[in-house]
Amino acid sequence: xxxxxxxxxxxxxxxxxxxxFYRKVLSDDSINHFFExxxxxxxxxxxxxxxxxxxxxxNHYTGKDLRAAHAPLVAKGLNDAHFDAVARHLRATLEELxxxxxxxxxxxxxxxxxxxxxxxx
Amino acid sequence: MFKICFEGIVYPCERSETVLHALRxxxxxxxxxxxxxxxxxxxxxxxxxxxxxxxxxxxxxxLCEQGYFLACQCVPEEDMVVLLPREADLYGRAVVLEKHxxxxxxxRLVLKSATPLYxxxxxxxxxxxxxxLARSYSLASVPHRDKHLELHVKRMKxxxxxNWIYSExxxxxxxxxxxxxxxxxxxxxxxxQSLLLxxxxxxxxxxxxxxxxxxxxxxxxEIHLYHGSHSRDGLYLMDTLxxxxxxxxxxxxxxxxxxxxxxxxxxxxxxxDTAFSDFPNLAxxxxxxxxxxPMVASAKRKAYLQGARLADIYADPFEVSDxxxxxxx
Ligand SMILES: Cc1cc2nc3c(=O)[nH]c(=O)nc-3n(C[C@H](O)[C@H](O)[C@H](O)COP(=O)(O)OP(=O)(O)OC[C@H]3O[C@@H](n4cnc5c(N)ncnc54)[C@H](O)[C@@H]3O)c2cc1C
Ligand code: HEM
Numbered sequence: 350x351x352x353x354x355x356x357x358x359x360x361x362x363x364x365x366x367x368x369x370f371y372r373k374v375l376s377d378d379s380i381n382h383f384f385e386x387x388x389x390x391x392x393x394x395x396x397x398x399x400x401x402x403x404x405x406x407x408n409h410y411t412g413k414d415l416r417a418a419h420a421p422l423v424a425k426g427l428n429d430a431h432f433d434a435v436a437r438h439l440r441a442t443l444e445e446l447x448x449x450x451x452x453x454x455x456x457x458x459x460x461x462x463x464x465x466x467x468x469x470x
Numbered sequence: 471m472f473k474i475c476f477e478g479i480v481y482p483c484e485r486s487e488t489v490l491h492a493l494r495x496x497x498x499x500x501x502x503x504x505x506x507x508x509x510x511x512x513x514x515x516x517x518x519x520x521x522x523x524x525x526x527x528x529x530x531x532x533l534c535e536q537g538y539f540l541a542c543q544c545v546p547e548e549d550m551v552v553l554l555p556r557e558a559d560l561y562g563r564a565v566v567l568e569k570h571x572x573x574x575x576x577x578r579l580v581l582k583s584a585t586p587l588y589x590x591x592x593x594x595x596x597x598x599x600x601x602x603l604a605r606s607y608s609l610a611s612v613p614h615r616d617k618h619l620e621l622h623v624k625r626m627k628x629x630x631x632x633n634w635i636y637s638e639x640x641x642x643x644x645x646x647x648x649x650x651x652x653x654x655x656x657x658x659x660x661x662x663q664s665l666l667l668x669x670x671x672x673x674x675x676x677x678x679x680x681x682x683x684x685x686x687x688x689x690x691x692e693i694h695l696y697h698g699s700h701s702r703d704g705l706y707l708m709d710t711l712x713x714x715x716x717x718x719x720x721x722x723x724x725x726x727x728x729x730x731x732x733x734x735x736x737x738x739x740x741x742x743d744t745a746f747s748d749f750p751n752l753a754x755x756x757x758x759x760x761x762x763x764p765m766v767a768s769a770k771r772k773a774y775l776q777g778a779r780l781a782d783i784y785a786d787p788f789e790v791s792d793x794x795x796x797x798x799x
Contacts, residue, residue, distance in 0.1 A: 372775055374751060398506070423487065449753075467496055 353455050354406035357448060363400050366442050371396045373438040380434050383422050403439065403460040416464040423469045432464055472546040475518075476500075476553070483546055489514065490541035500554065505542045512541040519550030526749035531781070532590075532653040564647045566639060567618055572706040574671060577636055579607075581619040587650060589613055590657075591679025592758070592786070595621075595649035597631070605631040608676035608760070609650065609784065613682045619647075622675040622706075626790065647790065654758060656684045660691075660784075666757045667695040668745050668769055671704060673761020676786055678707060680758055685718050694722045694749070698741025698765075700729040722791070724748075742769040746776060753777035756784070763787035 358365075371393055375381050386392050402408045410418075419427060439460060443453045464470075474481045474489055476498060483492035490502055490512050496529060502512035513529070521539030529538050568580035580621060587595075591612040600603045625636040639645070639789035656665075665684060667677040674697045680697050699705050704727075711723040712735075724744065725736045732738035742765055749755070757773045759766045765789040773783050 376775060377769065389774065389780055401506075406613065 352405050353452065353459075354404045357404050357452060357456075359406070363397055363404060363406065366400050366446060367393060367397050369445055370400060370438060370442040372442065373441060374401070374435065377434060377438065380431050383425070383427065383431070400462075403456050405455075409443040412463070415463055416422070416469055419467045422470055429464075429468065432467060436460055439470055472519075473549045474546065475549075485547055485691065487543040488542055489525075489546060489550065493541070497757060500541065505582070505779065507609065513538050513555050514541045514544075514552045515555050516541075517551040517553060519546065519548045519552075522547050525669050531657055532655060535657060536708070538603075548615070552605065553583055557683065561563035562647050563644055564619065566641050566643045566645065567775065569641055571691065572622065573703055574704055575625045577623050577625075578610075579621045579623060579635065579639075579646070581609040581621065581645075583619060583647060586697075587613075587647075589650035591683040592655035592676035592760075592784075593650035593652045594676070594786075595619070595647050596651070597621075597635075598646035598648060599631065600646070601796070603631055603634075604648070606651070606788075608652075608672070608788075610675040610679045612679055615682065615686055620675075620679075622672045624672045626782070629790075652786060654680075654784040656680045656689075658687050658689070660756070661689055662691045664691045664755045665689070666745060666749060666752065666755055666773070668698070668759050668765075670698045670741060670761035670765050671788075673697075673759075673766075673786070673788060674707065676760045677758060678711070681721065682714070683784070685714070685721055690720065690799065692720050692722065694724070694740045696714040696724045696726060696745040698726045698728060698744075698761075700727065702726060702730055702733075702736065726749070740765075746772050749776075751777050756782045758784045760786040761788055763789055 372395070374400060384392055398408065399411070402410055436457065440453060441456060443456060448456075471485060471648060472483050474483050474492055481492055481496045481498065483489060490500065490505070493500055494502075500512065500514065505512075516537040516539060521544045525541075525544035526534050526538040528540065541552075563584040564581040565584070566579060567582050569577055571577050589609055591609055594606045594608040596604050596606050607621040609619060610622055611618065623632055623635045626632045647656060667681060669677040675698070677695055682691055684693055697705060697709065705725045706727060715721050715723045726739055726741040726744050727736055728740045737744050746769075752773055755778050757778050759769045759773070766785050770783055770785050774780055795796070
């Protein structure tokens with residue numbers, strides 16, 4: 350069975366999505382303080398890791414890794430509203446790329462399944 | 471099966487095995503982390519043998535050109551000689567040929583390097599005073615046009631090196647020079663791409679080099695240079711740059727003052743703000759940002775949000791901390 354990642358276009362789809370997505374996140378004043386950094390290349394690479402994951406692509410992250418990666422953010426107040434904002438940008442990115450509604454729902458379901466880990470619950 | 475030579479030892483690399491895997495499997499410790507071609511910690515430099523495209527695609531093209539690649543993504547297609555990403559120390563002696571004042575606070579140094587320096591305009595060298603004090607200065611000269619090295623040094627209040635250069639260093643004196651360093655420079659190819667160059671203070675030095683390098687290399691796209699200063703007396707090389715704009719119809723020069731009113735040919739406002747409002751859509755552009763670190767950081771973000779790819783944004787923040795590569799002890 351082809352994975353969702355492959356159906357979306359694999360690596361190339363991620364490359365197309367990452368700038369669209371990262372620009373949305375950086376422009377959103379309700380969440381961009383979490384992404385303040387001088388090293389934008391590194392941050393962009395992490396956005397790529399994020400997208401690979403929610404596209405169901407090959408990645409080595411476990412729920413525990415996600416917890417660890419976001420725990421410092423939770424300490425700074427990361428909550429459901431922020432999570433929803435990221436999810437919204439993700440959806441908008443996919444829509445702009447012309448991804449089908451079914452596939453978007455699949456991605457959103459995958460992303461949603463990480464909520465408790467991302468929010469350290 | 472190909473051979474990987476690392477630090478003088480040859481390691482076999484199995485078919486479809488990556489350089490990183492081959493080295494680690496054989497007990498060689500090199501830095502790595504994500505192993506997915508994302509984190510870039512496993513970057514190595516190839517002296518011989520070209521890494522396949524997959525191992526280079528996430529790497530900035532100026533680094534690429536110097537042979538850098540990601541070991542975790544590199545399944546060799548030929549034998550390779552690779553090394554860790556540390557620039558071999560290029561230490562040389564240089565003699566001051568000329569020194570003159572461009573403004574009351576900025577001087578231009580022309581240096582003659584004892585051994586030829588292979589550099590790109592816009593890279594920087596570290597000047598080492600004989601007592602060990604070292605600071606970085608950007609190259610305004612263009613190797614294929616200018617015989618000698620040109621630097622612009624701004625005198626900073628109580629700054630050790632800049633005041634010494636300003637008041638004591640004189641033609642005929644010798645100084646140690648290390649470099650070139652840095653990835654902020656022009657690369658030919660993509661000749662019709664528009665270039666946006668924004669600099670504050672002596673951030674103009676690398677940009678003058680980059681602009682001239684591009685123009686004399688036949689860059690056909692538009693080149694827009696914005697130079698910013700708080701006040702009029704911080705603007706320099708205005709005549710030279712206006713002449714350059716007359717010589718090349720695709721070169722445009724815009725001096726800006728942020729703390730004074732504009733006048734004929736000088737815009738009021740910060741150079742970065744002015745440039746970004748003149749060009750709201752930077753998709754497809756190459757952007758060079760040099761000078762004050764806060765300006766460079768915020769302009770980088772702005773340029774990205776206005777459509778430039780991160781890999782097309784070259785940033786050269788003039789960190790005014792002590793940037794010696796080696797401790798002075
Ligand atoms: C990549 C790069 C490229 C560069 N290119 C250029 C260039 O082309 N042209 C250029 O002019 N500069 C350039 N710089 C900056 C340059 O390297 C020096 O940092 C600059 O000249 C100041 O050095 P200095 O020794 O005079 O000042 P420093 O002695 O390092 O002092 C720097 C500042 O800190 C203040 N300061 C120092 N000590 C104290 C203290 N104890 N308490 C309070 N304040 C203090 C000084 O007053 C001064 O304003 C570049 C920097 C980098 C990183
Ligand atoms: C949809 C659920 C999410 C998933 C699957 C996810 C996934 C990831 C992954 C894989 C990384 C890289 C970790 C690493 O390699 O270090 C990461 C980093 C990061 N995430 Fe998320 N993320 C999610 C939601 C969020 C939200 C809601 C925010 C904040 C609004 C956020 C902010 C960040 C930040 C700032 C980093 C970088 C941390 C650092 O610099 O070390 N993430 N995320």
